Amino acid sequence: MTHTAIYPGSFDPPTRGHEDLIRRALGLADRVIVAVAINPNKAPLFSVEERLRLLDATIGPEPRIELASFSGLLADFARSREATVVVRGLRAVSDFESEFQMALMNRRLNPGLETVFLVPALDLTYLSSSLVREVGRFGGNLDGLVSPAVAEALRQRFGA
Numbered sequence: 001m002t003h004t005a006i007y008p009g010s011f012d013p014p015t016r017g018h019e020d021l022i023r024r025a026l027g028l029a030d031r032v033i034v035a036v037a038i039n040p041n042k043a044p045l046f047s048v049e050e051r052l053r054l055l056d057a058t059i060g061p062e063p064r065i066e067l068a069s070f071s072g073l074l075a076d077f078a079r080s081r082e083a084t085v086v087v088r089g090l091r092a093v094s095d096f097e098s099e100f101q102m103a104l105m106n107r108r109l110n111p112g113l114e115t116v117f118l119v120p121a122l123d124l125t126y127l128s129s130s131l132v133r134e135v136g137r138f139g140g141n142l143d144g145l146v147s148p149a150v151a152e153a154l155r156q157r158f159g160a
């Protein structure tokens, strides 16, 4: 039986923390779908197409990873792709409450779906896309925190 995991997120933009979790998820499942959520209530810095391109550039070639986007409920998307595991990262205690609620709601909506929490590499635990956007906006150094493709996309976006 092939086990498919979904790693969903906004990825606006993808960071080395996301990449770290994607590689760890490959140790748990045969196939990992990295799924960019389309959220009409958010005004992202990068379009869905840009985020998929940046994920591709960040991860590089890996046949067991698929990049996708989805709208609507994650629980429904997981069912449509026959995924049985959702992977989410836990960086700090502050992440826990909302992640706990989301995991329970997703399991209620799709009883075949289990959420697995992974902890990123210690030196990436403070990293978030929102911090990356903030540092990028003011031209700060993001070496080691995002891929060169994301650093370049931020420079172009902010004209830094």
Ligand code: PNS
Pocket: 008, 009, 010, 011, 037, 072, 073, 074, 075, 101, 102, 103, 105, 106
């Ligand atoms: O990277 P993020 O912003 O923390 O990711 C949150 C995300 C996209 C995984 C979450 O908001 C989500 O699953 N959205 C899809 C809609 C949905 O299923 N919402 C109910 C979750 S219980």
